[in-house]
Amino acid sequence: MSLTHNTKSKNKLTSQCQNCSLSALCLPISLANSDVDRLDQIIERKKPLKKGDVLFHQGDTFESIYAVRTGTIKTFNITDSGEEQITGFYCPSELLGLSGIDKNIYPVSAKALETTTICEIPFARLEELSDNIPSLKNQLFKIMSRKICDDQQMMVLLGKKNADEKVASLLMNLGARFKRRGYSSVSFRLSMSRGEISNYLGLAIETVSRVMTRFQQKGFITAQGKEISITNLEEMQKLANMIKDYDQPNKDTIK
Amino acid sequence: MSLTHNTKSKNKLTSQCQNCSLSALCLPISLANSDVDRLDQIIERKKPLKKGDVLFHQGDTFESIYAVRTGTIKTFNITDSGEEQITGFYCPSELLGLSGIDKNIYPVSAKALETTTICEIPFARLEELSDNIPSLKNQLFKIMSRKICDDQQMMVLLGKKNADEKVASLLMNLGARFKRRGYSSVSFRLSMSRGEISNYLGLAIETVSRVMTRFQQKGFITAQGKEISITNLEEMQKLANMIKDYDQPNKDTIK
DNA sequence: CGATTGCTTGAGTGTCATCAACTAGAGTGG
DNA sequence: CCACTCTAGTTGATGACACTCAAGCAATCG
Numbered sequence: 042m043s044l045t046h047n048t049k050s051k052n053k054l055t056s057q058c059q060n061c062s063l064s065a066l067c068l069p070i071s072l073a074n075s076d077v078d079r080l081d082q083i084i085e086r087k088k089p090l091k092k093g094d095v096l097f098h099q100g101d102t103f104e105s106i107y108a109v110r111t112g113t114i115k116t117f118n119i120t121d122s123g124e125e126q127i128t129g130f131y132c133p134s135e136l137l138g139l140s141g142i143d144k145n146i147y148p149v150s151a152k153a154l155e156t157t158t159i160c161e162i163p164f165a166r167l168e169e170l171s172d173n174i175p176s177l178k179n180q181l182f183k184i185m186s187r188k189i190c191d192d193q194q195m196m197v198l199l200g201k202k203n204a205d206e207k208v209a210s211l212l213m214n215l216g217a218r219f220k221r222r223g224y225s226s227v228s229f230r231l232s233m234s235r236g237e238i239s240n241y242l243g244l245a246i247e248t249v250s251r252v253m254t255r256f257q258q259k260g261f262i263t264a265q266g267k268e269i270s271i272t273n274l275e276e277m278q279k280l281a282n283m284i285k286d287y288d289q290p291n292k293d294t295i296k
Numbered sequence: 297m298s299l300t301h302n303t304k305s306k307n308k309l310t311s312q313c314q315n316c317s318l319s320a321l322c323l324p325i326s327l328a329n330s331d332v333d334r335l336d337q338i339i340e341r342k343k344p345l346k347k348g349d350v351l352f353h354q355g356d357t358f359e360s361i362y363a364v365r366t367g368t369i370k371t372f373n374i375t376d377s378g379e380e381q382i383t384g385f386y387c388p389s390e391l392l393g394l395s396g397i398d399k400n401i402y403p404v405s406a407k408a409l410e411t412t413t414i415c416e417i418p419f420a421r422l423e424e425l426s427d428n429i430p431s432l433k434n435q436l437f438k439i440m441s442r443k444i445c446d447d448q449q450m451m452v453l454l455g456k457k458n459a460d461e462k463v464a465s466l467l468m469n470l471g472a473r474f475k476r477r478g479y480s481s482v483s484f485r486l487s488m489s490r491g492e493i494s495n496y497l498g499l500a501i502e503t504v505s506r507v508m509t510r511f512q513q514k515g516f517i518t519a520q521g522k523e524i525s526i527t528n529l530e531e532m533q534k535l536a537n538m539i540k541d542y543d544q545p546n547k548d549t550i551k
Numbered sequence: 552c553g554a555t556t557g558c559t560t561g562a563g564t565g566t567c568a569t570c571a572a573c574t575a576g577a578g579t580g581g
Numbered sequence: 582c583c584a585c586t587c588t589a590g591t592t593g594a595t596g597a598c599a600c601t602c603a604a605g606c607a608a609t610c611g
Binding site for chain 1: 373375376377379381383384394395396397398399403404423426427430433434436437438439440441442443444445447448450451452454455456496497498537538539
Binding site for chain 1: 557560
């Protein structure tokens with residue numbers, strides 16, 4: 042399909058892996074300089090996506106994996122009954138598109154939640170390159186493995202957690218991801234809407250809203266719109282890890 | 297059913313990839329014969345696990361990935377509050393342990409649901425081998441990618457489906473996996489208990505039981521204990537794919 | 552400004568979890 | 582062979598949590 046209006050010259054834009062602030066988090070971990078160069082050469086920096094732009098559609102032929110440089114991407118698929126189900130949010134330094142490798146088709150769509158810049162990594166060339174750079178290949182195995190782990194955590198969340206725990210888990214998870222990139226883990230701006238959060242967590246939008254206000258009333262967070270501050274880290278951590286209060290077994294004080 | 301008790305000596309048992317009935321489904325796809333040989337040499341057939349035996353524990357150092365030859369394995373993790381959450385069932389020809397690559401530690405435990413034989417594939421050696429056999433490396437990428445896809449389907453199931461749809465999805469999914477191995481896709485024996493099914497699907501055990509009886513009353517399946525026959529494939533398919541009956545399309549509805 | 556979009560709040564309802572009792576089958580032991 | 586126990590599964594009654602429907606509010610926008 043369309044998009045990819047690449048610039049006049051689909052040229053290498055300014056930044057390269059070497060001086061990219063994300064380099065420690067992204068692919069090149071533990072590669073020799075010369076190897077980073079070779080990787081650099083196959084990566085295309087594309088021009089920014091605007092909010093709502095689609096990076097690829099469910100069903101498109103798989104060509105590339107993508108690294109987010111700034112902004113946020115969501116992946117989702119459309120069920121047979123026409124509903125959207127969000128399967129992931131991708132922040133800077135994170136890789137998406139890996140699920141397309143298997144059938145050579147993207148099984149999900151990817152859309153920008155805000156203005157977003159990405160690096161495109163043509164997979165065929167990455168595969169080639171990994172033939173010659175074992176550490177790159179191993180890095181790819183690791184990245185895919187991590188994705189599998191993360192997804193399984195998500196399954197636990199969806200299968201076993203209640204609404205409070207789900208929302209707390211998401212906020213703590215996002216905080217941790219901000220932290221990795223050098224930002225505050227307790228104070229940040231959500232790039233997704235309440236509707237997207239609720240969809241991702243398997244809740245109704247009203248439920249997310251209610252949980253948020255409840256958290257505020259209890260002093261766990263402050264939230265004004267998309268600006269979130271976690272003000273009681275300990276309680277939020279307890280919720281996210283599903284540690285129920287069994288303290289006073291005298292009666293059932295609810296969580 | 298089957299169960300191949302092969303020889304006494306724990307090492308290189310009779311079967312090898314070449315004559316293994318699963319070879320078309322397992323790793324060796326599209327490898328040259330000579331390459332299959334080399335793969336063969338690093339694979340260890342281990343002596344059968346009995347029901348309840350643990351293949352590896354959550355937290356163990358990651359050494360190998362495993363292919364199921366006969367029987368069934370479940371993977372699960374223990375949440376901080378001590379509950380078990382099953383994250384997958386593995387049938388013959390399927391690979392498990394991939395989630396351990398990332399941190400060099402298994403993030404889940406794996407336990408046999410019945411007498412089960414497996415092939416152990418030391419990952420370090422597999423990585424080495426894949427340095428020299430690009431098609432093997434690519435095959436591994438594909439396998440991991442497929443796992444990511446499957447897990448995402450599971451997320452949709454957990455996040456968006458109701459009890460009927462969840463159970464129908466599981467039964468249809470298991471059927472499809474039996475079919476791939478040459479068995480009936482509509483008539484098979486569950487190797488997991490109701491409790492394991494309910495845990496996996498994020499339901500209460502009683503709910504699974506009720507759904508099953510409801511399906512029987514409607515004539516969708518017949519079930520006696522663990523023996524299942526799907527008798528109304530169409531309806532079950534509809535449920536599994538979440539096609540709701542919007543009978544009267546008089547109005548807007550779909551998007 | 553009305554209109555639209557995103558979010559919050561309220562009221563009523565339904566699905567599914569919980570608690571509990573009961574059944575069926577398998578294994579044990581006298 | 583017949584209690585006895587244990588486990589797995591089914592069925593019923595009840596209620597909670599989260600969904601749905603609906604209204605209201607705030608901010609943005611054409």
